[in-house]
Amino acid sequence: MKVPGSLARFAAGGAVLGWQVVCSAHFSGLPSHPNQDPSGSFGDPGSPPVRIVLLGDSSITAPGVVPIDASWPRRMAERIGADWRVELVSVAIGGARVADVLANQVPAALATGPDIALVSVGANDALRATPLARFEERLDRILSELESTVPLIGVSGVGDLGILPRLPTLARSLARVRGRSVDGAIRRAVRGHPAVVKSLAWGPQWAPLYQGDPAVVLAGDRFHASSEGHAVFAASAAPVMDHLLARLASARGLPMSPPAP
Numbered sequence: 001m002k003v004p005g006s007l008a009r010f011a012a013g014g015a016v017l018g019w020q021v022v023c024s025a026h027f028s029g030l031p032s033h034p035n036q037d038p039s040g041s042f043g044d045p046g047s048p049p050v051r052i053v054l055l056g057d058s059s060i061t062a063p064g065v066v067p068i069d070a071s072w073p074r075r076m077a078e079r080i081g082a083d084w085r086v087e088l089v090s091v092a093i094g095g096a097r098v099a100d101v102l103a104n105q106v107p108a109a110l111a112t113g114p115d116i117a118l119v120s121v122g123a124n125d126a127l128r129a130t131p132l133a134r135f136e137e138r139l140d141r142i143l144s145e146l147e148s149t150v151p152l153i154g155v156s157g158v159g160d161l162g163i164l165p166r167l168p169t170l171a172r173s174l175a176r177v178r179g180r181s182v183d184g185a186i187r188r189a190v191r192g193h194p195a196v197v198k199s200l201a202w203g204p205q206w207a208p209l210y211q212g213d214p215a216v217v218l219a220g221d222r223f224h225a226s227s228e229g230h231a232v233f234a235a236s237a238a239p240v241m242d243h244l245l246a247r248l249a250s251a252r253g254l255p256m257s258p259p260a261p
Contacts, residue, residue, distance in 0.1 A: 002093040031220045033063035035094035040091030043081030044046035051087040053109045056120035061091035064219025075234040088208040095234050098138040099125045106145050117146050120156035136185040143193045154240040158183045166222040199240045
């Protein structure tokens with residue numbers, strides 16, 4: 001079958017981007033930060049319990065974020081800990097793509113018996129040229145498998161990957177296009193699961209990250225978000241978490257207090 005010209009060019013651009021990402025990772029001379037585990041318990045032990053499982057990539061494992069409490073999962077847990085006893089469990093692995101989450105992390109997540117699952121994956125698929133149709137199909141399967149057990153699910157979008165100064169100029173232009181395309185694939189996959197809630201990844205609320213000083217909003221490797229960048233992630237995740245917790249409180253017959261600012 002002949003591949004349409006526009007699709008062929010898009011695939012070729014993705015391959016070029018993937019190669020430049022590999023080169024930037026190995027030859028940039030920038031520091032490498034270890035992945036971290038944001039798991040923990042938060043809030044008053046007497047508050048209603050909620051177990052939240054995190055699946056995905058380094059957007060969760062927060063390399064370069066110091067202290068780990070400044071990572072967006074822990075910021076989120078501390079914020080909602082005013083009303084809930086939060087058990088945060090991460091099965092995320094830095095560098096994971098959608099295929100890794102489907103094969104390895106979903107079974108591990110289901111084994112924890114969560115009330116809420118949060119999925120943050122897609123940046124590595126964007127940068128490593130995973131075909132969009134394959135990405136969307138695998139994310140759809142992730143959501144279907146989670147829905148069989150987990151009543152409440154949130155999904156992060158993928159934003160402007162062209163801000164990363166570690167990438168060469170050509171790769172940054174391609175990364176911006178790929179990031180928006182993968183975010184669109186996430187949106188389409190979520191559309192098939194009406195109970196799943198997706199966060200916004202493009203718009204004025206992201207200006208502090210996209211227009212901020214890279215030396216401030218990015219970690220020392222000039223690739224991952226810093227603690228300041230994770231503050232923007234946390235603000236994006238807040239409406240999703242508030243929506244899911246309101247549904248959980250309603251299902252349990254609990255009084256719902258206004259979300260913390």
